[in-house]
Amino acid sequence: EPSDQDIQKVYEENKSQVGGQTLEQVKPRIVQYLKGQKQEERRTAFIEELKKKYPTTVSLKPPVVNVAAAGRPERGGKNASVTIIEFSDYQCPFCKRAEDVVEKVMSTYGDKVRLVYRNYPLPFHPQARPASEAAACANAQGKFWEYHSKLFHGDGLEAEKLKTYADQVGLDRKKFDECLEKKPFTAEIDKDVKDGEKAGVTGTPAFFINGRMLSGAQPFEKFKEVIDDELVSSKKSS
Template structure:
């Protein structure tokens, strides 16, 4: 059994977030719509009647499958991803156990030496700045020293995950681990025409364009930020990211937050404001949106005028309309050169699509 620190890292790296997203239909997110649905030998035949009406009308098993084909089609991929996740965890556990035994360490000591101790600590000034920014939302009397460890853990979170992944991959390479888990048949790639208009980062002429539809109040969108940054870091010259607004109707603060981000974009600070909103998802009322603007150094008068006037509302509506046209019904939704990747997906899912696109362009 792995010690607590190891388990924490494994949970962060291998969590089942592959089909996680803010979705008004509460159905599994899908990466594509296959032309056929999965079946097993234990299922009824397509012409099996599953419901009848007094007037003789019937509903068959095949008709039912057609009606719910997207979530059904997603099950095979979901099962594969769960098995792959479980296998990855199983492999890493065995490798960590063997390496710890070889070095006469506990598993916790090994992870501390190879992961925790190899991450530079954030500067004291950065820790203090975060404390000062959050102080008003902390329980009265909470001191800097009391919350310092949690702030350090937060600041080091993505670095720890990255280092853990590197170390686990080193162990796999040394042990010559070969993964032979059979993959389910891949459905035909469906490519949508999505306008890449909006705030962006990355080279304008990049061969890969990722259009992200997102909601500032969606927790899964916040979760995806680290993965997107990892993608941009891994493909600095090959990927351009474009952000488009898709505030869901059950997130009451999201529409105004979307407008606010575009007001910040007018002043050249969209991404700074974007990061601030996602770091403060429980503070998205209009007065708080204005406070966030001050903290990122925006011209308050110009920002407030833009936000209060609703000048960006039509742009938000246009983004949403474009998203709906290409099948977006939840967030985050990413279109990689038009190929939909839906939900808070892990880095490997992005990598698979990007590498295939880059290979096809050679």
């Protein structure tokens, strides 16, 4: 079981992202996250140990899910052989932690990787959907990634903060405020959630690397393992 100290640490690091919820309210999700991380670490270490003892070649292909980019915001190489589709929630503390790993992936691989962001606001995160709406409004003005960064690394997701971030990234405030009020991207966000559910997403964050699913806030090494494998596969098939 995760220690109280570790649970408290995760809570304090992500306090601004939990919408005023107390430690007791979010504790079950933090425990689940920490357990998942520990299991993944053990599994990875065990597999590495086996590989050293018994060199093997794995010929089975991992399961692949067909997930569309659906014209959502993207960055990286337009013609990259590896596409990462991320389903995320701006109020999810684990999504915030995963953002640092995503940044490392993008800086490490550059144009070899294309990242697509799709929304998956969880129903028990009241600030997640308004934040997704705001990000879509920023995207309409060509400033999605700048605004996206503010949502994850700013100091809250309250309505006034959403407008403050708009000023900080240089959006036309009149257009932005009108967009927030009219909510023209509701159907788009609903489609993201529906497509995520079809693909097997049950929580956030969830990533599909050329259709191979990585669930949760995984370490960089896990992304590297799948991306490197996909890059090798693409070279073989070209």
